[in-house]
Structures are given as structure tokens and as C-alpha cells.
Amino acid sequence: GAVVSQHPSWVICKSGTSVKIECRSLDFQATTMFWYRQFPKQSLMLMATSNEGSKATYEQGVEKDKFLINHASLTLSTLTVTSAHPEDSSFYICSAAWVEQFFGPGTRLTVL
Amino acid sequence: KQEVTQIPAALSVPEGENLVLNCSFTDSAIYNLQWFRQDPGKGLTSLLLIQSSQREQTSGRLNASLDKSSGRSTLYIAASQPGDSATYLCAVRRGAGNMLTFGGGTRLMVKP
Numbered sequence: 496g497a498v499v500s501q502h503p504s505w506v507i508c509k510s511g512t513s514v515k516i517e518c519r520s521l522d523f524q525a526t527t528m529f530w531y532r533q534f535p536k537q538s539l540m541l542m543a544t545s546n547e548g549s550k551a552t553y554e555q556g557v558e559k560d561k562f563l564i565n566h567a568s569l570t571l572s573t574l575t576v577t578s579a580h581p582e583d584s585s586f587y588i589c590s591a592a593w594v595e596q597f598f599g600p601g602t603r604l605t606v607l
Numbered sequence: 608k609q610e611v612t613q614i615p616a617a618l619s620v621p622e623g624e625n626l627v628l629n630c631s632f633t634d635s636a637i638y639n640l641q642w643f644r645q646d647p648g649k650g651l652t653s654l655l656l657i658q659s660s661q662r663e664q665t666s667g668r669l670n671a672s673l674d675k676s677s678g679r680s681t682l683y684i685a686a687s688q689p690g691d692s693a694t695y696l697c698a699v700r701r702g703a704g705n706m707l708t709f710g711g712g713t714r715l716m717v718k719p
Contacts, residue, residue: 501650529706538696538711539651588650595641595700596707600650 497523499591501599508579509607516574516602518589524569525591530562533586533601545572579606609634611699613710620687621718628682628713630697635675638700641707642671642682645694654695655682687717 498521508514518528526547531539543564545551551564561583563575572591576583584606590596610633620626630640639658643651655664655671657680663672670683680697694714698707 536714538709541706541708544706586648590651595653595656597653598643598651601648603648 497521497591497593497597499589499597499599501587501589501602503602504600505603505605507605507607510580511578514576514579514604516576516587516589516604518572518574518591518599520570520591520593520597523591523593525593526569527592528566528572529590529592529596530564530572530574531588531590533588535586539588542574576604579604581606609637609699609701609708611697611708611710613695613697613713615713616711617714617716619716619718622687622689624687624717625683625685626687626715628684628695628697628715630680630682630710632678632680632699632708632710634699634701635678636702637675638702640671640673640680640697640699642669642680643696643698645696645712647694651696684715687715689717689719691715691717 500519502517528545530542542557543551543553545564545566547566553559566572588601590598612631614629641656642654657664657673668685673680694712696712698709
């Protein structure tokens, strides 16, 4: 099946720093990538939809200036959490769409 | 706005039992419905995908049914095993696009 990778798998950072998370589709080209956020024992909440070469579409309540998304190629999308705070600590999962969505393994972000 | 609900939120059963997980959605105009498995701290693994024109899909000990008119899907797990312990998520796809709306998940524990 199609493989999607995320890097890093986990990251711990100090409050106020910025963190970049990469999402790659390894064996297919994805015109659309999705970024989700998952808090402990909760389901996935869609943050934004990213289309290659265009601006991301953010869900209501998600700050686009805080969660910067770049989709520069058909195999790579990045999510940058700017000026991270402890409340941004969460599990971030990306997916790449090709016929259906294929999910990455997730990135655990802990902001101290 | 599509809302997806999963019942029960948590389930603990002894090994060997057959069990049913429920998923309901408010807007029956779906493109397809998908069941996922998520292990703690991991990404999503797709289990079964049912197109809107289908009634059920089977894979090994798993069987998923779809009743679009009533807005319901069930995931049937036969002869449960401790290795089946995980969170099971259902998600519906809105129209021809790739956007998924997730339910809250059912956390399953199968005891040896």
C-alpha cells in the first residue's frame, strides 16, 4: 500500500520556539495533504487541507499564522508550529490523498 | 455539518468474544465510509473501506456493514484476540473530495 512518512516522530521544545514537521508520500504523488491534530483519548480533528502549489485551507478556529503549512511539491508538505506554547502539545498526523487518504505515523509534540 | 458518533467509547471483553462496534453519521449523503485502527501513539491503519453503493466489506475476521439511509455502520470482529486491542475509528468521506470526518473512536481492550 501507499506509504506516508512523518519526521520527526517526536519532538520536545521550549515554549516560544518554532517546530517544523515534515510529511512525505514515499511512493506516490499527492496533490492534497491533510493535517490533523489529536489530543489524548480524543479523535482526529482536521486542521487544514493543503494543495500543492497553493495556499492551505484552514478549518474554523485554526490560526493560519500559528500553524504555517507549505506544500511545495507533490510529495512533501510541512507544518510549522510557530511560537509554540504548552497548549500546542499534541499528536499531529498528516495524510496524503491519492484515491483515498493514507496516513502518516504521527508526530508527538511536547512543549515545555 | 456532518457529525460522526461512535458507541461505545470504550469496551473491554474477554478473548474469543465476537463484538460489534457502532458508528452513526448525521448526513447520509456520503461518498464512502472507512474504518481505521490506531494503536497508542501511532498513526492510523486502514481496515475496511465501504463505498456508498456497497452494503458491506469483509477482511479476515472483520466485517463492516453500511446502511446509508439510516446513517449507520457497524464493525464486527469475530473471535477477538488480545492483539485486537486498539482504538477503532470510523470516518466518512464528504462527497467526491477527500475530506474525512472522524468519529470519537472506540477504545477496545481484549483480555487474555
